Structures are given as structure tokens and as C-alpha cells.
Amino acid sequence: MNNDFAILIPARHASQRFPGKPLAPLRGADGTARPLIERSWMAACAIADRAKVWVATDDDRIADTVHGFGGQVVMTPAACRNGTERCAAAIDSLGPVAPIVVNLQGDAPLTPDFVVRDLVAALAADAEAVMTTPAVRCSPSLYAHLVGDQAVGRVGGTTVVFNAQRRALYFSKRVVPHVAPERPDGHAHVHLHLGVYAYRPAALAAYVATPPSPLEELEGLEQLRFLETGQPIRVVEFAPLDWDCIELNNPQDIPAIEAVLRQRGIR
Known part of the structure; x- marks a missing residue:
């Protein structure tokens, strides 16, 4: 595998659903509270050398917090407008830091290290794909979390559907595909999209040269700009993980994420 990759963690303070989210404290297994952005940085540094990990932000409060933990x-x-545009701007500023750039979104601190490594390997092996991104087959508990949030009007995560060639067909903040409630195996047909992308720098440059697409603006999902312009996205599929990779989308997600931190013994 080509191990030459950099990780960027886009973070903004002005989240509509959860203002100040990157600075929200999350308690680990020993009761220590660390801000979300530090949890995401720790996850990134478990995957890549910290010299190739940057937080990309426009907010001095986030920048000061990141400098504070080194x-x-x-x-x-x-x-x-989104994390991909922020990663493109970061590369414009940093220059050619690596042939592959990973966008580890700042609200996904539970992302396993092997997911990122597999994304990098898949992109290096697929010359046609402009980017790679993970899809995790839902466990019963994760599926229940997504459906429960949807039932009360919250966004609990993004789902993805893809074809037999592992090319993405669609991403949505709704649970897709729809599975009839009486199906006992409903969870096995739904894939959670984790907030991680691997791209080549040229794909980032092309992305920001293209205006936002209609579906991107409707769903609020940046990756749909690639799909609407006919750019192939390679989906890397994973079986249900040993823990639920819940993203911090709403304040109500904090207890569930803290439970996973305790389960995994992360301080």
C-alpha cells in the first residue's frame, strides 16, 4: 500500500444543528473530558504520523484549542461551504503534502484506523475513482439508532447505496433503502456512511472549480457534487464493526459516543 498520505480534519464552529460542536466535551473511560476536536485528532494520530495531521478551520477558538493540545x-x-472545500483550501495553503489526502471529519472520532488505511489502499489501486469512502453494514443497534432518530426528525447519520462494482449510487441523511418494519433482517440492508474520504489533490482542485449541485444543497451532503457531475466514487464496504461508529451530529449523540469510549477503554 502507498503509505504516503496526509490527514486533514475540517472543523467549523458555526454548525447549524450543533453550534460550537468541535469544542463539545466528551468524557473518556477514566472520566477525562476532552473536546471533540481533540478526540478526532487523537484518532487521526493513531493512523498517521502527527506531522502529517492538520486541523483545517477558520475559527480562532478551535485553532487555540488545537494548539493547546499540541x-x-x-x-x-x-x-x-463544506469539509471537502475546506480540505481543498488547506492543500492550497500547505502545498503538495502527500499524493493522497484523507478528510477525517471532525465529528467522527470513533472511526477505526483500519478503515482509513483501507480507503487509501483502495484509492491507490483504482485509477478511475476520484475518491474512496467507507460504508459499514449496520448492526441491529446502529440501525435502531438511525431509525429512531429519523422517527423524531433528527439526523442520526448518513446512509449510502452502491452497485455491484462498489460505485456509489446515492447518499442520504434519510435511512436508505427503505426496509419494511416487519423485516427482521432490515439492518443488514442498510449501510452507514462514515465521514471519511480519501482523494487525490487533483480531485479536490476540480471539486472547488465546480459549483454546488442541486442534490448537494438539498441533502447538505458535499459528496453528491461528485456524483451529480458523473465522477465515480469507490465505496469500500465493511462488515458491522465491534463498536457503533456514531458521529456527533446532535447534542443527544454525546451519551452514546461516551458509552463507546468507555467500552473501548479510551481515556
Whole structure:
């Protein structure tokens, strides 16, 4: 595998659903509270050398917090509309840091290290794909979490459907495909999309040269800009993981994430 990759963690303070989310404290197994952005940085440093990990932000409060725990920061424009645009701006500022750039979104601190490594390997082996991203087959508990959030009008995560060639067909903040409630195996037909992407720098440059697409703006999902312009996204599929990779989308997700931190013994 080509091990030459960098990790960027895009983080903004002005989240509509959860303002100040990157600074939200999460308690680990020993009761220590660390801000979400530090949890995400710790996850990134377990995968790559910390010299190749940067937090990309436009907010001084986040930058000061990252500097406080010894992380690297690259400042990006406030006008960035999503994490992919922020990663593109970071590469413009940093220069050619690596042939593959990983976007580890700042609300996904439970992402396993092998997921990122498999994404990098899949992109290196697939010359046609502009990016790779993971899909995790739902466990019963994760499926229940997604359906439960949807039932009360919250977004509990993003799901993805893909074809036999592992090319993405669609991403949605709804649970897709729809599975009839009486299906006892419903969870096995739904794949959670984790907030991780691996791209080549040229794909990032092409992305920001393209205006936002209609479905991207409707769903609020940046990766749909690639699909609507006919760019192939390679989905890397994973079986249910040993823990639920819940993203921090709403304040109500904090107890579930803290439970996984305790389960895994992460301080």
C-alpha cells in the first residue's frame, strides 16, 4: 500500500444543528473530558504520523484549542461551504503534502484506523475513482439508532447505496433503502456512511472549480457534487464493526459516543 498520505480534519464552529460542536466535551473511560476536536485528532494520530495531521478551520477558538493540545492547524477561509472545500483550501495553503489526502471529519472520532488505511489502499489501486469512502453494514443497534432518530426528525447519520462494482449510487441523511418494519433482517440492508474520504489533490482542485449541485444543497451532503457531475466514487464496504461508529451530529449523540469510549477503554 502507498503509505504516503496526509490527514486533514475540517472543523467549523458555526454548525447549524450543533453550534460550537468541535469544542463539545466528551468524557473518556477514566472520566477525562476532552473536546471533540481533540478526540478526532487523537484518532487521526493513531493512523498517521502527527506531522502529517492538520486541523483545517477558520475559527480562532478551535485553532487555540488545537494548539493547546499540541496539534497542527491550517487556517482556511470562512467561505468554505463544506469539509471537502475546506480540505481543498488547506492543500492550497500547505502545498503538495502527500499524493493522497484523507478528510477525517471532525465529528467522527470513533472511526477505526483500519478503515482509513483501507480507503487509501483502495484509492491507490483504482485509477478511475476520484475518491474512496467507507460504508459499514449496520448492526441491529446502529440501525435502531438511525431509525429512531429519523422517527423524531433528527439526523442520526448518513446512509449510502452502491452497485455491484462498489460505485456509489446515492447518499442520504434519510435511512436508505427503505426496509419494511416487519423485516427482521432490515439492518443488514442498510449501510452507514462514515465521514471519511480519501482523494487525490487533483480531485479536490476540480471539486472547488465546480459549483454546488442541486442534490448537494438539498441533502447538505458535499459528496453528491461528485456524483451529480458523473465522477465515480469507490465505496469500500465493511462488515458491522465491534463498536457503533456514531458521529456527533446532535447534542443527544454525546451519551452514546461516551458509552463507546468507555467500552473501548479510551481515556
